[in-house]
Amino acid sequence: MSEDSDFPIDNLPYGVFSTPGTGRRVGVAIGRWVLDLGAVLDDPDFRTPSLNAHLSRGPERWAQVRARLVELLTDERRRPLVEPYLVPLDRVTLHLPFEVADYVDFYASEHHAANLGRMLRPGQDPLPPNWRHLPLGYHGRAGTVVVSGTPVIRPCGQRMEHGAPGPVDGPSRRLDVEVELGFVVGVPTAPGESVPTRRFDRHVFGVVLLNDWSARDLQAWEYVPLGPFLGKSFATSISPWVVPMAALGAARVPGPPQSPEPIGYLREEPHWSLDITFELELNGEVVSRPPFAQMYWSPAQLLAHLTANGATLRTGDLYASGTVSGPNPGEAGSLIELTWGGTRPLRLRDGSSRAFLEDGDVVTIRASAPSASGGRIGFGELTGTVLPAVSRPER
Numbered sequence: 001m002s003e004d005s006d007f008p009i010d011n012l013p014y015g016v017f018s019t020p021g022t023g024r025r026v027g028v029a030i031g032r033w034v035l036d037l038g039a040v041l042d043d044p045d046f047r048t049p050s051l052n053a054h055l056s057r058g059p060e061r062w063a064q065v066r067a068r069l070v071e072l073l074t075d076e077r078r079r080p081l082v083e084p085y086l087v088p089l090d091r092v093t094l095h096l097p098f099e100v101a102d103y104v105d106f107y108a109s110e111h112h113a114a115n116l117g118r119m120l121r122p123g124q125d126p127l128p129p130n131w132r133h134l135p136l137g138y139h140g141r142a143g144t145v146v147v148s149g150t151p152v153i154r155p156c157g158q159r160m161e162h163g164a165p166g167p168v169d170g171p172s173r174r175l176d177v178e179v180e181l182g183f184v185v186g187v188p189t190a191p192g193e194s195v196p197t198r199r200f201d202r203h204v205f206g207v208v209l210l211n212d213w214s215a216r217d218l219q220a221w222e223y224v225p226l227g228p229f230l231g232k233s234f235a236t237s238i239s240p241w242v243v244p245m246a247a248l249g250a251a252r253v254p255g256p257p258q259s260p261e262p263i264g265y266l267r268e269e270p271h272w273s274l275d276i277t278f279e280l281e282l283n284g285e286v287v288s289r290p291p292f293a294q295m296y297w298s299p300a301q302l303l304a305h306l307t308a309n310g311a312t313l314r315t316g317d318l319y320a321s322g323t324v325s326g327p328n329p330g331e332a333g334s335l336i337e338l339t340w341g342g343t344r345p346l347r348l349r350d351g352s353s354r355a356f357l358e359d360g361d362v363v364t365i366r367a368s369a370p371s372a373s374g375g376r377i378g379f380g381e382l383t384g385t386v387l388p389a390v391s392r393p394e395r
């Protein structure tokens with residue numbers, strides 16, 4: 001039922017869906033269908049319009065439900081029980097899969113950090129002196145995390161043009177994307193508690209594709225010394241399907257060497273990463289293939305750092321890896337890198353060229369990873385169309 005799909009039986013990603021005239025509920029994707037968990041399982045956690053109830057239950061329950069779903073979907077004798085609750089994917093509307101509590105964005109790719117350093121801080125070391133000692137990050141805006149398909153309105157704000165006497169206000173002229181992986185936290189922590197790297201699996205339920213839309217002109221003018229603010233807070237898009245960590249066992253690979261050895265709470269044995277390859281598409285054309293495996297800081301190190309000061313985790317917390325950029329040409333996860341600050345525009349097949357995004361542009365991110373049975377699983381699609389700026393009323 002699931003050949004040639006992003007969603008074979010090894011995947012079983014969770015989402016929230018509705019059909020015309022029915023309320024939102026939780027489902028899992030299998031092949032070209034969504035299994036309506038609210039109907040097929042006798043469990044109120046799935047008759048809710050978000051995944052949060054299930055997220056909060058923890059790894060034993062997550063594993064039980066997954067095992068039950070595999071049984072329901074593979075045992076021929078269960079067919080009559082399951083078939084009435086398989087809804088064709090092309091007939092459902094997919095919604096934001098969980099209520100986003102807090103949203104944090106890291107900066108874990110050495111190649112991305114060094115590229116941005118070279119462009120934004122010429123004459124200095126590409127990496128700041130703290131970069132190899134702790135995973136840098138910033139708190140983003142949870143309330144503007146939107147699901148795939150939601151259009152993104154070009155942001156307005158201040159920019160400072162080179163040599164100009166002062167800043168101007170208006171629509172961003174350097175609207176960009178950032179290809180990232182987002183981690184979805186299930187189990188909360190108590191005040192003062194921190195999560196050691198080895199306890200990552202007790203807290204993180206799964207992953208989503210994430211696009212951290214970024215207005216580079218607003219960002220360049222506002223970000224010193226407090227970091228990203230309005231240049232990124234207008235929208236962050238995530239995919240509708242949360243791929244469970246349980247589906248990514250075969251994707252675990254050794255992480256890249258780290259030097260110097262990280263400080264105590266950031267050590268992990270083994271240092272691991274995920275063999276996920278992304279595709280960034282602009283108006284239907286693949287312009288980059290960023291590889292996740294070489295991210296310097298691992299998913300578990302990011303979580304250990306996020307909680308190292310004793311700040312609590314909440315169910316629905318979302319933390320992102322930071323832009324995924326590999327070392328080779330064609331592996332960068334942002335246009336600012338792919339076009340080197342807009343100086344080398346991309347030539348598209350339709351004859352047009354792009355330094356940054358234009359109104360009407362459609363950005364799509366996909367990804368795949370090895371699966372338990374030797375095939376591949378996908379993450380579905382994360383897409384968004386750029387709409388023109390909304391003009392600001394005069395004061």
Ligand SMILES: O=C(O)/C=C/C(=O)CC(=O)CC(=O)O
Pocket residue numbers: 105106107108109112113116117120178212214223228321322323
């Ligand atoms: O190098 C900088 O000043 C800023 C880089 C970013 O755009 C920050 C960010 O969102 C982190 C990331 O995605 O890796």
Ligand SMILES: [Ca+2]
Pocket residue numbers: 105106178180212322323
């Ligand atoms: Ca980012």
Ligand SMILES: [Mg+2]
Pocket residue numbers: 140211212213214232233234235236
């Ligand atoms: Mg953003």
